[in-house]
Amino acid sequence: MQAGFAMLCAGSIRSINIKNIMLKNLLDACGGAIGYWSLGYAFAYGSENNSFIGSSNFFLGSVKDYTSGYDLAFFFFQWAFAATAATIVAGTVAERCKMVAYFVYSFALTAFIYPIVTRAVWAPQGWLGAFRTNGPSTTWCTTSQQEMGLCISGSFANNDGFYPSRLFGPGMIDFAGSGVVHLTGGTTAIVAAVILGPRIGRFKDEHGVKLISPNNMPAHSVILQVLGTFILWFGWYGFNPGSTLIQSTASSSYVAALAAVNTTLSAASGALASFALRWALSDSGLLDVTALTNGALSGLVAITAGCAVVWPWAAVVIGMFGGFLYIGFSNLLIKLRIDDAVDAIPVHFANGIWGCISVGLFASNTLVKKAYDYPTNSYAGWFYEWSAGCNRCGNGSLLAAQLVGVIFIIGWTVCLMTPLFWTLNQFGLFRVPKEEEQVGLDISHHGGSAVQLTKPTEEALAAHKRKSSTPHSPIPPP
Amino acid sequence: MSTCSVADQGNADAAINCLIAQQVKDHASLDTFYHIFAAALVFFMQAGFAMLCAGSVRAKNAKNIMLKNLLDACGAALGFYALGWGFAYGGADADVKTFIGDADFFLHQNADGHHAFFFQFAFAATAATIVAGTIAERCSMIAYLCYSTILTAFTYPIVAHAIWSKSGFLSAFNNDPIFGCGVVDFAGSGVVHLTGGMSALLAALVLGPRMGRFYDDNGEILNPPKEMPGHSTALQMLGTFILWTGWYGFNPGSTLGISYDGAAEVASLSAVTTTIAAASGCVTAMATRYFASDPLARQYDLTAAMNGALGGLVGITAGCSVVQPWAAVPIGAIAGLVYLGASNLLIMLRIDDTVDAVPVHMANGIWGLLAVGLFCDPNLKSNAYGSKHGGLFYGEGDLFGAQCLCILFICGWVTAIMGPFFVMLRKLGWFRVSTEDELVGLDISKHGGSAYELAQSKEGNKQAYNDFIKTAGDNTI
């Protein structure tokens, strides 16, 4: 997927900054590997019984004997996710962010901020997630809450396999990371975009006067965008079905297959929905490729949280709404004059939120049981509770857990990223000087333009023609 | 994960039965994994087709073709989910023969077969996308949407049902297969490529050539026809390699599992024959084109090499699991020649195929089916299909007959459905973009601008550059 992001970003920006954006993409894969290996993995999955942060296995230190390779494979898989979260931001701040700021932020993200989110949602010790198994099993509900079905008391729950310490009973379900990966990355992107400000000439003209209609800065290669989209879509089949983590029980293979189907359907409906909406909204019947590619990505992000716990029909609905949401949020950003070079915020931030919430609405109790081994007739999405499809669903408890998760992720990321970016900005380390921005970062930082289409010289053509001039020579005229 | 133990189960027999049950589950898991892996690779072929098409069209239509490629993946997903899967595989039963499936629409009853749906969807999307290249640069978007929905939701599923469903009347999986052997189309030379290629041919016939390709402005025949080379060979090459890689999901993946007896051998053999046929096709097509070119200015033709490799891949798709590795060499080599011949034939007939999809997919789809009837090794067929039938070269004719029947059926069925449909589109005036749009290029007329924005304002940029040079001395970081 790194290749996908690199191509998508490269295709979406102006041709004067291609080298720069691609270098950033390569570097965050590298920085992510080192940051996550040295610190991040330990913070996220260290074995202590601390629900907020782990503190062991730095530098993979405790897997020396390799009696089980699963640890290492797990690290490898998690690294790929961390790098994805980091790379989301690259597109948004493209064409104007300094390299050093990029280093600092991507290390901070993979080494600390992202791991804390992962621990909360995905680690067995985490306080937020559905995997929590070894937290304190105290009964923290009041009797009246129990009667209302908002939570389940300890003794009753343990017999039935419930884990009362999970948040509101079900815990937050984020199967492959709409929240953990995309919302974290998307929130970082929005903070960065606000502090960094728009590109020169995007919303204001040379004299600082607001432009009535913002200046479009068109993508330099739609082909690279589409290539990037297809590679990302392909990579998502590792992202979503792969998140079953162990492909060896009958239900996990079922879950993986379902995840693959839902991923496909949601991407397709997201793409068509946003494409159709953009077409309907435009005066001239514009058939916009970017709406189609970003719509597909929106559908993918939106289904990421719920791919294992919703039925295919719900995937179509989720994707479609994701596509609409993308168009709406993209227009909103322009209204607010927040400049997002590749529309990463509508795709990852808005649909990250939607993905988390959609689980709270559409999750089926049957599938939650299969994917998370909850007891039969347990928690389900709000629509299922509403239709009384299960007899002990927790009155919106899953939806509530999802909302808490969304708020936590946004809050945590904003709280840490804002001071970081603000400090960078104060010290002048965040944004490149005006001259460099206007000339393009490829010339100012990377020794020349990324594309060199110089033709052979006239003399060379003439010499060649002399040599091979024959009656039927297929040489085109110079 | 296993919880079987003598202590838990009480006695040894019970533990053994528990282990056996676990093993069955393990097989299901492994097969599902294999399906997902193969389907993801096949899906990746969409990226390959997109790059190949993008590189093969002129720069002014690049956005348009990319849009079509992405749209048909989306359309195929929804169409195949809603109807196609049900028509193709719904209610399959090896004891009866039906023309069309009639159950499991919207994946309604499909509690355990999501992986199979996912794999088949990737195939349906491939069939749909083949046409995009042929009619590039002149087909309207609305016609494209209509056609790709019809193809994935109805035309293709009927073909898949006939040949791959247990209830299909040509199927080798039926209990009473046709001619006693049924049709051998392992990974879909016929089902996928011939169906897609035949549709492409019909579309090209009805749609007519691009302006200026065979006729000049006054309608006079151009001799020779005007070449309209693609705008980026790098993208074509990337597409070719992605397709080749994806084919390792397409062919070996068509064992539909890896755990049952013999599946692993069949899958390995498929991978090897696939490789060899592609290589032979590439070398043959390039060498033939080289020696056929003007002796004074011999040209190594990249397009021939790439399409030769793809032709070889299409040609081996039907037989990859039932022919010996040596047979992959002639199959691939002839596929390369078939591609060249068909490509020249199309030009002679003045049928305009922008990316040569008809020679690659249709002509070689036919050749692939025939090749099985010639080269099929009875022992290998027994491994892959459970019953022995050989090709003509092994002295048996039944299979060859079944393959010919299959070709006739696919061509006939696709023509019967898609032919009138395309003619109708044309009568309605929906099929082709306006002359002005075509000349200026679809990117500008339909998509708000060119696919590339390489030309910066020269003046502005020069000014910015000079400013930059002036201040560059003070720069750090």
Place this chain on the structure above:
Amino acid sequence: MSTCSVADQGNADAAINCLIAQQVKDHASLDTFYHIFAAALVFFMQAGFAMLCAGSVRAKNAKNIMLKNLLDACGAALGFYALGWGFAYGGADADVKTFIGDADFFLHQNADGHHAFFFQFAFAATAATIVAGTIAERCSMIAYLCYSTILTAFTYPIVAHAIWSKSGFLSAFNNDPIFGCGVVDFAGSGVVHLTGGMSALLAALVLGPRMGRFYDDNGEILNPPKEMPGHSTALQMLGTFILWTGWYGFNPGSTLGISYDGAAEVASLSAVTTTIAAASGCVTAMATRYFASDPLARQYDLTAAMNGALGGLVGITAGCSVVQPWAAVPIGAIAGLVYLGASNLLIMLRIDDTVDAVPVHMANGIWGLLAVGLFCDPNLKSNAYGSKHGGLFYGEGDLFGAQCLCILFICGWVTAIMGPFFVMLRKLGWFRVSTEDELVGLDISKHGGSAYELAQSKEGNKQAYNDFIKTAGDNTI
């Protein structure tokens, strides 16, 4: 699928034996699947090399280099199928030592090992393709075809035989390995990359630099040499990422199976060390280049970053399964420095390497083999190879000796075969294209036109555009 049960088999013992037999088959299935999966990823590296090379050459030679990339995949498939596989792995026997395999040509006897062939073919194709980049923009097609056939059909198989076959005289899989430990080249820093890189160096030496690179028109030495930057950084970056992805088939896949005891751990460790080494190589190379550049105009050099990552990947390839994750950091970091050093050295020696393949593959191939001799952890070697031997840092010297011997053997063997061969090609005048062809670019002289057709006829287009604007009011869809 399983047919074992206590009832069917009559008694518990029979049922257990049946289960065990089934389990063996299951393992074979799983391993086959793993092979196919890894080989498909490795094959995908062909696309990576094609894109990297295409982006690194000047636009006027893009078609040429990509055709070479496609052809060597095809040549490798046919050459390795016909001869190479037999020379490398035919008739392997751990009790004897032979110099060359002598069985199983044309996959003759290879009834059950098709997956192994498929995997090894992908490796051979990689070795062949390394050279394409170095000699780009000036090597003739015929020379390229000859050389890539020789390399995959003979030179490379002998190296693979020596180090990876059970009968190889350097092999760690022989029952009486050299120095008691044999050479540890897990996934081929030596076998694949050093072989390819050494061939590239020899070819570059014999072929000479591109015109105008080190000497001006009058044969005077240029100082500094003329930079000939690649024409598309986007393609280079795409290639780099595809290669990195493919490496996850290359390194973890070299366990050659996932079901046997310890294979899963070894494969996981390989994936982790691969990642860390690539990242370290990239960061080190870029940072060093940055701090070595003119302080007033510091440049972040993309090429250094990309080749640093590739250098790190090559460097870890030999030892990915036998070093601790921490050791991957110095291995990768030093690989980044080795790349920079070798690249500068080549320029000083006026050896022209278009895509820096020699520093990346040859220099780091050597470093990869040496690194195993330094950092090899005895316990991890025991996991991967079944016997304990440590590197110098663990106080043992045998392995280091074996690694040095291996380097000498590969360099010597490749030089002995390829050196005279290249000199002969040069004497025959077949090696290099004519001066005119080189100057005008090979795309126009050999391939009928440029790889890109972005410039439309301005006049015609403007006319069409005006027409379009006039009628645009009437447009629908």
